[in-house]
Amino acid sequence: MEEVYVEEFMSPGCVGCPAVREMLEELSGEFRDKLTVEEVDITVDTTRATQYGIMSVPAIAINGILKFVGVPRKEELKKAILEELERGE
Amino acid sequence: MVTKKAERIGVFICHCGMNIAGGLNIEALVESSKQMQGVVFVNENKFCCSEDGQVAVQKAIQDQNLDRVVIAACDPSLHLMTFQRCGEKAGIEPEFVDLIDIRKWTMHGSPHKAAPEQALEKSKNLVELAVKRMRLKRLVPLVEVKTEQSVLVIGGGVAGLEAGLDLADKGYKVHIVERLPTVGGKMALLYKVFPTNDCAPCILAPKTAYANIHPNINLLTNSEVKSVEGYIGNFNIKVIQRPRYIDTEKCTGCGECVEKCPIKMVDNVYSGGMGQRKAIYIPYDQAIPKKAIIDAQNCLYFRKGVCRICEKECPTEAIDFEQQTKTIDMKVGAIIVATGFDEYNPTEKSEFGFGRYGNVITQFQLARLLDIDGPTGGKLLRPTNGREPKSIVMIQCVGSRDKNANDYCSNICCMYALKHAQIIREMVLPDAEIYICYIDMRTTGKGFEEYYRRTRELGILFIRGRPSEIIEESDTGNLLLNVEDPDIGHLLRIKADLVVLSCATIPSEGSEQLSRILGIELDENGFFKEMHPKLRPVETNIRGIYICGAAQGPKDIPDSIIQAKAAASFADAELRKEKIKLPEFMVKARQLNGGGS
Numbered sequence: 001m002e003e004v005y006v007e008e009f010m011s012p013g014c015v016g017c018p019a020v021r022e023m024l025e026e027l028s029g030e031f032r033d034k035l036t037v038e039e040v041d042i043t044v045d046t047t048r049a050t051q052y053g054i055m056s057v058p059a060i061a062i063n064g065i066l067k068f069v070g071v072p073r074k075e076e077l078k079k080a081i082l083e084e085l086e087r088g089e
Numbered sequence: 090m091v092t093k094k095a096e097r098i099g100v101f102i103c104h105c106g107m108n109i110a111g112g113l114n115i116e117a118l119v120e121s122s123k124q125m126q127g128v129v130f131v132n133e134n135k136f137c138c139s140e141d142g143q144v145a146v147q148k149a150i151q152d153q154n155l156d157r158v159v160i161a162a163c164d165p166s167l168h169l170m171t172f173q174r175c176g177e178k179a180g181i182e183p184e185f186v187d188l189i190d191i192r193k194w195t196m197h198g199s200p201h202k203a204a205p206e207q208a209l210e211k212s213k214n215l216v217e218l219a220v221k222r223m224r225l226k227r228l229v230p231l232v233e234v235k236t237e238q239s240v241l242v243i244g245g246g247v248a249g250l251e252a253g254l255d256l257a258d259k260g261y262k263v264h265i266v267e268r269l270p271t272v273g274g275k276m277a278l279l280y281k282v283f284p285t286n287d288c289a290p291c292i293l294a295p296k297t298a299y300a301n302i303h304p305n306i307n308l309l310t311n312s313e314v315k316s317v318e319g320y321i322g323n324f325n326i327k328v329i330q331r332p333r334y335i336d337t338e339k340c341t342g343c344g345e346c347v348e349k350c351p352i353k354m355v356d357n358v359y360s361g362g363m364g365q366r367k368a369i370y371i372p373y374d375q376a377i378p379k380k381a382i383i384d385a386q387n388c389l390y391f392r393k394g395v396c397r398i399c400e401k402e403c404p405t406e407a408i409d410f411e412q413q414t415k416t417i418d419m420k421v422g423a424i425i426v427a428t429g430f431d432e433y434n435p436t437e438k439s440e441f442g443f444g445r446y447g448n449v450i451t452q453f454q455l456a457r458l459l460d461i462d463g464p465t466g467g468k469l470l471r472p473t474n475g476r477e478p479k480s481i482v483m484i485q486c487v488g489s490r491d492k493n494a495n496d497y498c499s500n501i502c503c504m505y506a507l508k509h510a511q512i513i514r515e516m517v518l519p520d521a522e523i524y525i526c527y528i529d530m531r532t533t534g535k536g537f538e539e540y541y542r543r544t545r546e547l548g549i550l551f552i553r554g555r556p557s558e559i560i561e562e563s564d565t566g567n568l569l570l571n572v573e574d575p576d577i578g579h580l581l582r583i584k585a586d587l588v589v590l591s592c593a594t595i596p597s598e599g600s601e602q603l604s605r606i607l608g609i610e611l612d613e614n615g616f617f618k619e620m621h622p623k624l625r626p627v628e629t630n631i632r633g634i635y636i637c638g639a640a641q642g643p644k645d646i647p648d649s650i651i652q653a654k655a656a657a658s659f660a661d662a663e664l665r666k667e668k669i670k671l672p673e674f675m676v677k678a679r680q681l682n683g684g685g686s
Contacts, residue, residue: 005225038218043610046620046630047165051184053320053675055608055631064184064226066674 004084006037009049009059016071020058023074027081034085098220099130099155101146103137103162105192110135112195113208118161121213127224130155137162143175150179157223158186161216165190166621182228189219230673236322236664237422238262243314243603246274247646248638249427250296251653252660257305259661264307264419265300266314266328268599269358271376273297274429278359278373278453280460282646283508284540290375290462297377309417310378313599317424317606320676321633322669326419332412334383339407342371342379346399346408354387356464361432361454363472364464369399374462381407423633423660424607426617427653428600430639433488433495433593441487441590446561447473448568449588452483452505459512469517471587473566477518478586482570483510484555485527488593495593497614500643502591503531507544509589514547524550524583526572534645552581559588594643609634616642627656635659 008024010017024037042049042057052059052066060068060077067080100122104110115133122131130153134142137160149155158181160172165188173183193201194208203211238261242253245267253263265272276282277297279289300306312330319325352368359372368388371381381399389396390410400408432453435443443449448471450458461467471478483506488494510523530551532541545551556570568585596615604611609629610618617636620628627635637652638644644652663669 003221003225005222007222036218036221038222042630045165046610047169050620050630050632053632053672055320064222065229066672 002034002085004031004035004081005063006035006081007040007048007061008037009040009042009052009054009057009061011041011043011057014057017058019071020060023072023077026074027078030078031081031085035081096127097129097153097155098125098127098157098159098223099132099146099149099153100125100128100216100220101137101149101158101160101162102131102133102216103142103160103192104133104135105163105196106135108196109162109192112202113191113205113212117209118191118212118216122161122216122220125217125220127157128220129153138168138171143171146172146175147179150176150181156181156185157226159216159219159223160186160188161191161212161219162188163190163192164621167624184229185223185226187219187223189215191215231670232673232676233668233670234322234676236667236669237324237420238664238667239264239419239421240423240425240660240664241266241314241324241326241419241421242425242427244274244427244429244597244638244640245269245272245300245308245310246427246429246638246649247276247293247296248429248640248649248653249274249425250300251650252425252427252637252657253306254296254300254303255654255657256660257300257303259657259665260305261422261661261664262305262307263303264309264326264328264421266312267308267310268313269372270311270333270380270382271372271378272300272308272310273375273377275453276646277375278457278460279505280456280463281508281512283504284534284536286508286511294375297375301377308378311382312417314603314606315416317608319420320671321631321663322422322671324421324424324633326421326424328417328419330415330417332385332414333380334385334388334408334410334412335381336407336409337378337380339405340380340403341405341407342381343404344371344381345402345404346381347371349398349402351396351398352387352389354384360457360464361451363450363454363457383408383410422664423635425653425656425660426603426607426609426629426634426636426640427638427656428597428603428617428640430594430643431597433595435487435590435592437494438487438590440558441484441556441588442559442561442568443590446559446566446568446588447471448478448561448566448586449559449590452502452509452589452591455509455589456505459509459517467517469513469587471566476586478521479518480522480524480583480585481513481518481587481589482524482526482556482568482583482585483589483591485525485591486555486593487590488595490528491593495595495614497593497643498531499592499594500531501594501645503527504534504537504540504645506589506591507532507541507549510549511540511544511547514549522550524552524585526552526555526570528553528555534647556583594639597640600640607631607634609636612642614642616640627652627659633660633663 169188176186191212315327350367356366385391489499612618635656637656638649
């Protein structure tokens with residue numbers, strides 16, 4: 001894939017979500033236009049969270065695949081994004 | 090089915106009549122969508138969800154050889170499935186069809202309504218994101234898993250029992266977990282129910298008794314859900330069961346131990362503080378299970394190491410002071426939340442004097458006093474002097490429809506005030522003056538308006554206004570109320586022997602903690618949040634977890650029963666297939682670690 005689309009599932013009262021947000025902002029700076037991050041508030045868009053079966057936030061889906069539930073280490077998150085970029089079509 | 094990289098994306102823009110078309114420039118949105126990477130086809134339709142609209146989507150998928158579809162229309166909780174089915178019918182995977190809500194910015198009455206230019210910009214951005222998301226989306230591998238043929242019902246009130254019995258009768262193993270020592274919930278303590286004035290425990294007993302003997306039902310009282318992990322079809326549950334200090338196999342519920350126990354205290358659960366119980370007690374005569382329980386906090390043996398009279402008196406040697414909290418593991422396919430409600434604590438409304446004035450009580454307390462099996466044997470007596478009140482004032486909407494407490498209407502208070510007024514007039518104190526001070530009488534259920542009219546015909550006095558304050562005469566305990574009645578244009582001064590507060594219905598204690606354990610949302614008032622307030626009232630944000638009864642919002646018994654049956658029906662529909670296809674990540678990624686909400 002030439003690009004990566006990250007869905008960052010969060011909710012207003014979530015303790016771990018700001019840490020994920022910060023990581024993704026840093027990674028957006030690194031990957032620039034190869035990375036698109038969309039913040040999805042599960043209290044507003046419940047349908048999308050339901051489709052992924054998300055039971056707690058933060059949660060991260062990369063190109064439509066749920067990869068992390070909870071706060072990942074930044075290296076893990078970066079590795080998952082790189083793997084997706086390196087995937088064949 | 091198409092699974093390769095997306096090359097041909099179709100965008101469909103719905104007018105929703107004038108709901109969307111009246112609020113933004115559709116042509117401009119069509120033009121901007123055409124410029125997006127991967128988009129080969131853009132179409133607009135007056136109603137995409139109509140039969141014609143759906144056919145148009147399917148035809149375009151086939152004629153244009155589309156492999157991804159984005160519909161810009163309305164709330165996906167309503168119509169995503171509709172369009173995913175269209176996609177599937179036309180030959181593409183449901184997951185490659187997305188529905189985004191642009192109507193929220195254009196529809197009159199929407200809290201998000203924006204000016205047309207802003208609505209257009211927001212819609213362009215949302216379509217662009219959705220197109221990109223669909224373009225890059227990979228097909229999620231599905232795995233087939235077996236579904237456990239069992240259900241956890243949290244809460245053993247009328248809604249939980251109804252849902253549990255429905256499923257047990259269908260053949261599922263049902264675990265009903267109740268926090269209190271008996272099932273039956275609030276209904277068992279209401280004495281009578283409107284609009285039939287049936288005896289509440291009498292019409293509830295067939296359900297509690299059946300649940301107690303049903304071969305498919307495991308009743309776990311004095312128990313709480315500690316943790317939940319997993320996904321639909323395979324939830325792993327940990328339940329803790331607190332000790333009763335009674336061997337329930339041996340206890341016959343004879344009550345010998347209760348009679349001989351030397352410790353008496355105020356019963357706040359089953360009499361609302363209007364009666365007393367012992368340190369060892371049986372909640373009430375029709376309790377299920379009818380087994381004794383020791384309140385360790387007040388038991389002399391647990392506090393001081395002395396007494397043990399109950400142990401000596403028990404004819405079946407059922408007392409077991411060594412019992413410990415048990416952890417019970419279970420695996421279930423679905424969960425139904427039926428945790429009911431609590432009564433608002435009116436001490437927060439200091440103007441009414443609850444907690445300071447002895448003769449100000451709540452409607453739940455009144456129900457216990459009127460109950461012939463209640464703490465006074467059905468005699469309505471003033472708490473301060475034990476005399477019959479001659480003048481009774483009920484005050485509606487205490488803590489409801491109140492910006493300083495709860496904004497919402499509690500739904501049932503008008504009716505239970507009418508019920509209690511009827512009972513007092515017809516069965517308890519026919520000569521007492523009864524006033525109901527109200528904002529509006531809301532009697533919208535079947536037979537409710539007739540019930541209201543009948544109450545008026547019984548001579549109950551209705552005052553369209555509420556007192557701003559209650560003052561107590563310190564020597565007599567009588568209560569003085571000034572009420573402005575706009576219907577007659579007078580300020581009324583009422584001297585009452587007893588004031589009864591019709592308090593709000595609030596979420597049951599522990600709802601917030603349970604929502605965290607289950608991962609389901611609460612609404613702005615703290616009740617469990619449904620997927621859609623009109624069309625999906627018992628589903629939650631987690632597939633396989635359903636809500637019913639007053640846990641979802643204030644409601645009366647018939648509505649609770651209807652929701653309970655709906656929740657049971659949903660659980661059955663999901664589990665009866667015995668196997669279910671789920672995204673691989675849902676099955677694998679269940680190490681719910683991290684510092685989430």
